[in-house]
Amino acid sequence: MQDVTSCWSTGVFAGVDLEQLALREGTPLYVYSAPAIRSRMRALHDALQGLNAGIRYAVKANGTLAVLQLLAEQGAGADIVSAGELQRALRAGIAACDIVFSGVGKTDAEIGMALAAGVGRFNLESRAELDAVQRIAAARGCMATASVRINPDVDAQTHAKISTGKAENKFGVAISEARAWFDAHTTWPNVQLDGLHMHIGSQLLSLAPVAEAVQRMATFWQQLVVAGHSIASLDVGGGLGVRYREGEHAPAARDYADILRTAFAGFDGRILVEPGRWLVAEAGVLLSRVVLVKQGEARRFLVLDAAMNDLLRPSLYEAWHDIVRIGDDAGRESLAYDVVGPVCETGDTFAMDRTLPRCAAGELVAILGTGAYASSMGSTYNSRPLPAEVLVDGGRYALVRRRQTFDAMIADEQPASVWNSP
Known part of the structure; x- marks a missing residue:
């Protein structure tokens, strides 16, 4: 920047x-510098050229409406974790279909609000949440589209308080549990379970953990396809780090995109990325x-x-x-x-x-x-x-x-x- x-x-x-x-x-x-934000958005858009990819900005990084509006003008959707962030994203002009709803503790009221708004996708983090989305969607007579947030058990090599992809973290479910959900998908007729999601942590200055986690997701996606499941979305989360002090360097958008190209070669669905810090x-x-x-x-x-x-x-x-x-x-x-x-x-x-x-x-x-x-x-x-x-x-x-x-x-x-x- x-x-x-x-x-x-x-x-x-x-x-x-x-x-x-x-x-x-x-x-x-x-x-806040508008040119700097636009520059980062252009860099990411350019790096993702040729991929069927969508940018879902992590609203928690900075939810100021003017910042959200600026990002929306540059083509960003939103990654949200609360009803308040849903309302911010919608007021900023982000289409509901371009919003993914993440978070480990979505309430019934928040799930209902998101369904009413028509959010594009839920990122599910527990069996209890999957059951809740099914119950609420059935009561409303609608279909929810969802991804399973898998925990790839990868050390993000970042601060312990912002690491989210290890087995002991509260986020996501083990790949074995996610597999069981797909195998029993008819148990939840009002949930279209057709995606995978992950997010291993924040302020990642090395792309090595990202590459490891993405490869684990890719392997699981391929196994699901072999088992007869249709996967329409692969969401790799965010977490790309930035320069806070001399000697630190933000990962290059093109290097990041190349990891996705290699791991997801042959995937014909939609790839989602959820940068927050890296953009702003x-x-x-x-x-x-x-x-x-x-x-x-x-x-x-x-x-x-x-x-x-x-x-x-x-x-x-x-x-x-x-x-x-x-x-x-x-x-x-x-x-x-x-x-x-x-x-x-x-x-x-x-x-x-x-x-x-x-x-x-x-x-x-x-x-x-x-x-x-x-x-x-x-x-x-x-x-x-x-x-x-x-x-x-x-x-x-x-x-x-x-x-x-x-x-x-x-x-x-x-x-x-x-x-x-x-």
């Missing part, structure tokens, strides 16, 4: 002056003001107005994000800082012992790689309203989420003035 690696000394991002943007919209402020992470930055510099007895702290409620990943996953000072650093000495927020938790830390140009109160910094799993994981902890979000494109910007006000934050709260019996 060349647009994202712009020269921070000039403070220009997609043609927009970040200092002026921060003065106008305040901080903390999420900023590097397109986003979180702007924040330095509140103060605190020299402790053992550490020097750079205290920002952004906090863990705005960006949880470093606290939750010990995740690294590059942090840069916006402005000309010529002649400034470099110092080591613990970069922290104002929330009353020691875990409210973005970086430890991070070398930065000397920073002062009031100056602007950017936390990079925050287009995915950042605003979407935000909270109002410590009664901190959610930050604003903007989309930048060609020297202009659009406010796509207003900064939450205190009144909006507490709008659904009320005193205990009316008491009811259960």
Whole structure:
């Protein structure tokens, strides 16, 4: 994403002056680059040329409506895991037939809503869920199209909290159980079971685990065909990693697509991919003001107005994000800082012992790689309203989420003035 690696000394991002943007919209402020997102979508589309493939963007990565609309304009469908994400995808203009519904704990209400909307496919993760879809579809007099999420028992070589394809993870079912479902498919007459799905984890920087898992899926698909089952869809999930720090490299879309071409040679159905982070992470930055510099007895702290409620990943996953000072650093000495927020938790830390140009109160910094799993994981902890979000494109910007006000934050709260019996 060349647009994202712009020269921070000039403070220009997609043609927009970040200092002026921060003065106008305040901080903390999420900023997303439309050209960077389009670039990633084009790269993936080009790589998949010649395959009967569809892109189903993982809405959980960043569900801001303007981002979803931008991706929809570029031809993306949606991978959802809740009724709320279903409504977001539909409001963004994504056709229901281009939506796949994943997740281990779909409620009856969510299944009913998805059936009513006409979602293209359910990714089923348990026998109980398969039974529920059958029951609800039968009651509605409709047919649900579904894939079995298999757990290929492949180590994704990623953080334990975002690994999803090993036998001990809660996701999917063993291939042996999936085989039994296909063999007994007439047990569920209102479920058209004709697909396979998997997702082995997130932030994958090596394609080796992907190739291993895809090959296991391909072998199972071929076995099912030999056994007389019709397979119309192979969904390989998402998980492609991005660059968060020097030395990391996002997997190339063409290398990824070549794995699919090789493994699925001869497959005449639809191949689905579910990228999220890979499409949007590097397109986003979180702007924040330095509140103060605190020299402790053992550490020097750079205290920002952004906090863990705005960006949880470093606290939750010990995740690294590059942090840069916006402005000309010529002649400034470099110092080591613990970069922290104002929330009353020691875990409210973005970086430890991070070398930065000397920073002062009031100056602007950017936390990079925050287009995915950042605003979407935000909270109002410590009664901190959610930050604003903007989309930048060609020297202009659009406010796509207003900064939450205190009144909006507490709008659904009320005193205990009316008491009811259960």
